[in-house]
Amino acid sequence: MTELERLIKAKIPCEETGIEIRHTVCDICTPGPQCGIDAYIKDGKVIKIEGTDGFPSNNGVLCTKGAANRQYIYREDRLKTPMKRVGERGEGKFEPISWEEAMEICARELNKVKAAYGPEAVTFLCGYSKWFRPWLHRLAYSFGSPNYITESSTCHTAEVMSYNSLFGAFSMPDLRNTKMIMSWGSNGVINSYPMGRAVLGMKANGGKLVVIDPRRTHLAAKYADLYLQPKIGSDAAIAHAMAKVMIEEGLYDKDFVEKYCYGFDKYADYVKQFTLQKAEEISSVPAADIRKALDMFLETDPSAILPGNGLTHRTNGYNVHRSILSLMAISGRFDRPGTLLPCRDTLCDSDGGFESLEHEFYMSRFPENAKPRVGSERFPLWTRLLHDKQGQGMDLVRHMEEAKPYPIKAMVMFGVNDRMYPESPRFLKALKDMDFVMATDIFHTDVIDHADIVFPASTSFERGEVKCYVGQFIEYTRPVIAPVHDNKDDVEIITMLANALDLDDDLLRAGYDKSVQYILSPSGITDWEAVKDAPLPVRSPNATRYVPGTMLKNGLPTPTGKIELSCSVLEELGRPDLDPLPIHKSSDDDADPKEFPFILMSGARIPNAVHSRTHNVPWLRSLRPEPSADINPADAARLGIKQGDTIRIVSQISSITVKANISSISNVGDVNMFHGYKEANVNSLMPIDHLDPYTGFPGYKQLRCRIEKVED
Numbered sequence: 001m002t003e004l005e006r007l008i009k010a011k012i013p014c015e016e017t018g019i020e021i022r023h024t025v026c027d028i029c030t031p032g033p034q035c036g037i038d039a040y041i042k043d044g045k046v047i048k049i050e051g052t053d054g055f056p057s058n059n060g061v062l063c064t065k066g067a068a069n070r071q072y073i074y075r076e077d078r079l080k081t082p083m084k085r086v087g088e089r090g091e092g093k094f095e096p097i098s099w100e101e102a103m104e105i106c107a108r109e110l111n112k113v114k115a116a117y118g119p120e121a122v123t124f125l126c127g128y129s130k131w132f133r134p135w136l137h138r139l140a141y142s143f144g145s146p147n148y149i150t151e152s153s154t155c156h157t158a159e160v161m162s163y164n165s166l167f168g169a170f171s172m173p174d175l176r177n178t179k180m181i182m183s184w185g186s187n188g189v190i191n192s193y194p195m196g197r198a199v200l201g202m203k204a205n206g207g208k209l210v211v212i213d214p215r216r217t218h219l220a221a222k223y224a225d226l227y228l229q230p231k232i233g234s235d236a237a238i239a240h241a242m243a244k245v246m247i248e249e250g251l252y253d254k255d256f257v258e259k260y261c262y263g264f265d266k267y268a269d270y271v272k273q274f275t276l277q278k279a280e281e282i283s284s285v286p287a288a289d290i291r292k293a294l295d296m297f298l299e300t301d302p303s304a305i306l307p308g309n310g311l312t313h314r315t316n317g318y319n320v321h322r323s324i325l326s327l328m329a330i331s332g333r334f335d336r337p338g339t340l341l342p343c344r345d346t347l348c349d350s351d352g353g354f355e356s357l358e359h360e361f362y363m364s365r366f367p368e369n370a371k372p373r374v375g376s377e378r379f380p381l382w383t384r385l386l387h388d389k390q391g392q393g394m395d396l397v398r399h400m401e402e403a404k405p406y407p408i409k410a411m412v413m414f415g416v417n418d419r420m421y422p423e424s425p426r427f428l429k430a431l432k433d434m435d436f437v438m439a440t441d442i443f444h445t446d447v448i449d450h451a452d453i454v455f456p457a458s459t460s461f462e463r464g465e466v467k468c469y470v471g472q473f474i475e476y477t478r479p480v481i482a483p484v485h486d487n488k489d490d491v492e493i494i495t496m497l498a499n500a501l502d503l504d505d506d507l508l509r510a511g512y513d514k515s516v517q518y519i520l521s522p523s524g525i526t527d528w529e530a531v532k533d534a535p536l537p538v539r540s541p542n543a544t545r546y547v548p549g550t551m552l553k554n555g556l557p558t559p560t561g562k563i564e565l566s567c568s569v570l571e572e573l574g575r576p577d578l579d580p581l582p583i584h585k586s587s588d589d590d591a592d593p594k595e596f597p598f599i600l601m602s603g604a605r606i607p608n609a610v611h612s613r614t615h616n617v618p619w620l621r622s623l624r625p626e627p628s629a630d631i632n633p634a635d636a637a638r639l640g641i642k643q644g645d646t647i648r649i650v651s652q653i654s655s656i657t658v659k660a661n662i663s664s665i666s667n668v669g670d671v672n673m674f675h676g677y678k679e680a681n682v683n684s685l686m687p688i689d690h691l692d693p694y695t696g697f698p699g700y701k702q703l704r705c706r707i708e709k710v711e712d
């Protein structure tokens with residue numbers, strides 16, 4: 001082997017090898033903390049990737065999924081060209097078509113629906129990825145439709161509602177400055193690596209960690225100083241028992257509550273019934289452990305609770321989440337260092353240290369006299385507590401099927417996967433009845449097979465984009481490779497569609513650079529090309545660190561101006577089925593516990609997957625080659641199930657067949673299963689109306705089922 005061949009084999013970047021390092025960001029998981037990547041490029045191809053040293057969110061490290069980016073971008077099932085359907089919807093028969101012709105057809109068909117049924121008959125639906133959301137949002141409104149909907153109807157928005165309800169703003173624990181974390185239903189090490197790093201960093205610096213989680217996660221088993229494993233759905237009872245102790249023993253922050261909290265008397269009266277013993281009966285967690293966790297929380301100052309997003313994936317999830325946040329409120333752990341701090345929205349849910357014009361960017365186009373958005377009548381709290389005016393997509397299928405209160409006839413979809421929906425086959429069936437369906441994605445999915453016109457989207461390696469990071473950083477990437485196929489980035493597709501529709505919207509039609517620079521103009525940055533050229537993210541001149549205490553000083557942006565232990569919006573709505581207090585409630589599931597004795601949890605993250613997006617990445621699939629469900633060893637022994645046996649999970653409406661993974665990660669009586677598998681879609685087991693009535697969120701983590709061993 002020559003010296004040059006040796007250098008090439010070792011992928012050494014230099015002039016002789018022709019290998020160059022170019023910088024981009026990973027776009028596989030959620031948009032907030034996405035990690036910096038150094039892409040090694042040779043002859044226009046990515047031959048290796050590494051995490052970027054010194055990058056604010058990952059400092060050189062990539063998680064399992066991020067490390068597989070090369071296989072992700074070169075996947076065989078990527079969409080390669082615009083296509084037009086030639087078979088029946090669902091058949092998957094297409095022929096290639098030019099971008100121009102495809103855009104012309106979309107504009108013609110969407111305008112036809114608009115003329116016949118009104119603009120609201122077109123729904124703009126967004127799944128993954130999320131970087132282009134403000135642009136799709138504006139496209140919907142400029143078209144005249146109020147129906148902009150995202151997959152956040154099942155993901156993160158119920159958590160936002162809970163924060164907004166109590167504090168008027170989304171907030172996050174100040175993980176860098178706290179000395180103790182109660183991680184409640186949260187598993188940052190797997191689902192958000194940057195957050196996980198912060199939790200482990202706190203622990204490494206001598207901090208204390210309590211984990212409360214029905215799943216015995218890696219975080220619980222390896223790092224927790226104290227671990228509580230409650231039955232699914234019992235968390236509010238535990239939180240209320242803690243509150244009762246705090247109130248009755250005078251351990252709460254009386255001055256803080258008097259000054260800043262609303263509804264304390266009603267709340268205190270309600271939690272009175274939750275003794276530690278009662279919480280033990282409901283949750284199976286020993287009363288002494290609940291008390292010990294509370295003492296650790298109160299004896300360390302500052303301390304914070306990190307409530308997981310998954311807590312809202314239950315039929316009483318909004319109340320569970322609120323009950324936990326209430327502990328932060330009555331202990332005075334809000335808006336001071338090391339506790340819960342309000343966040344500012346700069347771009348796509350990321351806090352870059354200043355308020356941008358993102359909200360203004362789309363809300364300024366909200367159509368006058370718009371009909372009610374999808375889900376807004378069925379879930380009024382959703383509409384009242386969210387500031388960015390999107391529809392609740394969990395009412396979409398019903399709306400499509402019943403055409404009430406008005407018909408929906410066309411869909412414009414970006415990155416949508418039917419398997420995010422409970423009773424997923426109904427979503428595909430509803431698509432078949434549409435007059436027109438346009439779908440954009442990176443990969444060929446079942447939803448693509450139901451579209452009339454299909455557009456291939458780019459990965460983060462093939463586009464440039466702006467990201468904002470905590471610490472006031474802004475990153476502006478350039479593409480590191482040319483499009484792998486005849487694909488374009490999502491915003492370019494939105495821009496082309498806005499132009500084809502001839503919308504009266506010059507800013508949207510001007511494309512990404514112009515509009516993102518408008519959105520971020522409060523940053524004070526004037527030379528955007530210099531930001532693109534910078535080797536690492538730059539600080540925005542106008543960005544500031546949030547000064548803890550500011551929100552308390554200025555008044556909270558809730559209707560009462562205080563932290564609401566009783567939700568004033570719910571008091572005003574006066575719906576008997578929606579209690580203003582964060583009440584405890586066992587499952588609303590009407591399945592017979594004798595026939596369906598197990599509780600199924602889906603959606604909790606595994607290291608190698610984000611929804612369905614990485615199931616077809618060979619490196620990642622090899623870590624869990626077959627869809628499998630985690631069953632506690634005691635349950636497995638009782639049912640005669642061994643590791644790797646084939647089992648059937650049966651719900652009231654359907655069943656799937658998977659492999660058994662015998663693991664103490666699942667509590668006795670629980671089954672845990674990751675979602676998104678085409679061959680075993682766990683969400684198909686869930687009835688479409690198994691929803692939290694406050695938020696409309698599906699009870700993904702609380703569904704009755706039974707397990708049957710399948711004999712070979």
Ligand code: SF4
Pocket residue numbers: 026027028029030033034035058061062063064065066067192193194
């Ligand atoms: S945590 Fe993993 S998947 Fe998410 S952005 Fe970072 S490397 Fe990518």
